[in-house]
Amino acid sequence: MRVLIAASPGIGHVFPAVPLAWALRLAGHEVLVATGGDGLAVREAGLAVADMCPGLTLVDIVKTTVARHPEMFAEFATARFTDFADSLPYYAQMMNDQPAMMDAYVRVAEEWRPDVVVYSALTVGGLVGAAKLGIPAVEHGYGLFRTDGYGPRLRDLTAECFDRHGVDLPTRMHSIDIAPPSLVGHLPSGWPMRYLPYNGGSHVPRWLLEPPRRPRIAVTLGTTAPGLGGLDRVKRIAELVGDLDAEFVMALGNSDITDLGPVPDNVRVEGWVPLNLLLRTAAGIIHHGGSGTTLAALDAGLPQILLPDGSDRDVNADAVAARGAGVSARIDDVTKAAVDALLHDDALRDAAADVRKEMHAMPGPGQLVARLEQIV
Numbered sequence: 001m002r003v004l005i006a007a008s009p010g011i012g013h014v015f016p017a018v019p020l021a022w023a024l025r026l027a028g029h030e031v032l033v034a035t036g037g038d039g040l041a042v043r044e045a046g047l048a049v050a051d052m053c054p055g056l057t058l059v060d061i062v063k064t065t066v067a068r069h070p071e072m073f074a075e076f077a078t079a080r081f082t083d084f085a086d087s088l089p090y091y092a093q094m095m096n097d098q099p100a101m102m103d104a105y106v107r108v109a110e111e112w113r114p115d116v117v118v119y120s121a122l123t124v125g126g127l128v129g130a131a132k133l134g135i136p137a138v139e140h141g142y143g144l145f146r147t148d149g150y151g152p153r154l155r156d157l158t159a160e161c162f163d164r165h166g167v168d169l170p171t172r173m174h175s176i177d178i179a180p181p182s183l184v185g186h187l188p189s190g191w192p193m194r195y196l197p198y199n200g201g202s203h204v205p206r207w208l209l210e211p212p213r214r215p216r217i218a219v220t221l222g223t224t225a226p227g228l229g230g231l232d233r234v235k236r237i238a239e240l241v242g243d244l245d246a247e248f249v250m251a252l253g254n255s256d257i258t259d260l261g262p263v264p265d266n267v268r269v270e271g272w273v274p275l276n277l278l279l280r281t282a283a284g285i286i287h288h289g290g291s292g293t294t295l296a297a298l299d300a301g302l303p304q305i306l307l308p309d310g311s312d313r314d315v316n317a318d319a320v321a322a323r324g325a326g327v328s329a330r331i332d333d334v335t336k337a338a339v340d341a342l343l344h345d346d347a348l349r350d351a352a353a354d355v356r357k358e359m360h361a362m363p364g365p366g367q368l369v370a371r372l373e374q375i376v
Helices: 011-026 037-045 058-068 070-078 084-096 097-114 124-133 151-157 159-164 225-229 232-240 277-278 291-299 313-324 336-344 346-362 365-375
Strands: 002-006 032-034 048-051 116-119 137-140 173-177 218-221 245-252 267-270 286-287 304-306 324-329
Touching: 002 011, 002 097, 002 124, 002 286, 011 032, 011 037, 011 137, 011 365, 032 037, 032 097, 037 084, 058 070, 058 084, 070 084, 084 097, 084 151, 084 159, 097 159, 116 124, 116 173, 116 365, 124 151, 124 159, 151 159, 173 365, 218 277, 218 336, 225 324, 232 245, 232 336, 245 277, 245 365, 267 336, 277 291, 286 291, 286 336, 291 304, 291 313, 291 346, 304 336, 313 324, 324 346, 336 346
Parallel strands: 002 032, 002 116, 032 048, 116 137, 137 173, 218 245, 218 286, 245 267, 286 304, 304 324
Antiparallel strands: none
């Protein structure tokens, strides 16, 4: 069986599919990943990768769309989304503004001839490619946003791509849901699958292998947010925590830290750090509310402070807070007491531990391979 994994050009959409890709390879199937931008880092997982937008990153794509539709995205920047349908027009516009990229997904499907396409929620080109080949399309969820069931709406909003290739939606559509049921109303959306954190290959720094000398709090803004909004939230956290008895590890990836300025002695500023390993040594985490970071923290059983700034990050933060496993806040409202609660609030820790047990009881990626074989 040949499986094309078509994911948007960002780490947050392609990395969640890596465990399934590994499971497929271990079962003897062929896998090709079509993505771009920062998502090309998935090649470090030992997977074959095709670049759908050479020279472009997800930040480039977002900035292009914002420049072309300033009024629309001024509204997007201030909206607080509670449902995928609310944000769908904005994301669809980003896809419409990249016709060459969408056509590249279709072209790679036509050339490689997969038996099934596994696609991330907004990868319209993957959906169109499956339709042209008459094969099943399986949406791979990436977080707590419920994204399945919106095929007809997405088709209407990106009609140019479908019409350009003379197709409608695939006749066989399925979905994989990696959300812990207790955070999304206990109703699986499609085939449930356990989320296994994959954060890319990297050299593990020696300090990360040593037991921390005092409680450790991880701090990260993910891979996209710093490129759009800067490091103001990180500066605020550094100003708050200098006299707390804990070590704060700020994992900032490729962010330009020249404007960060001096930080307290208990703050360690790092670039890329393997998040899943960092969280295994941590007592809590402060982050932007991105899907991958949220799920990785839940998988590690850690209480969280989430600092959402729109899109699915609001949904993730609200769900974690409602479950009692964390706190959602705007950065100006975060206090020392809130940070200290990550270390000492038993209710937060117990709820996070319960979600971890729930996630670890979900079907693993290997069990989903049989599902894909059946529909093919």
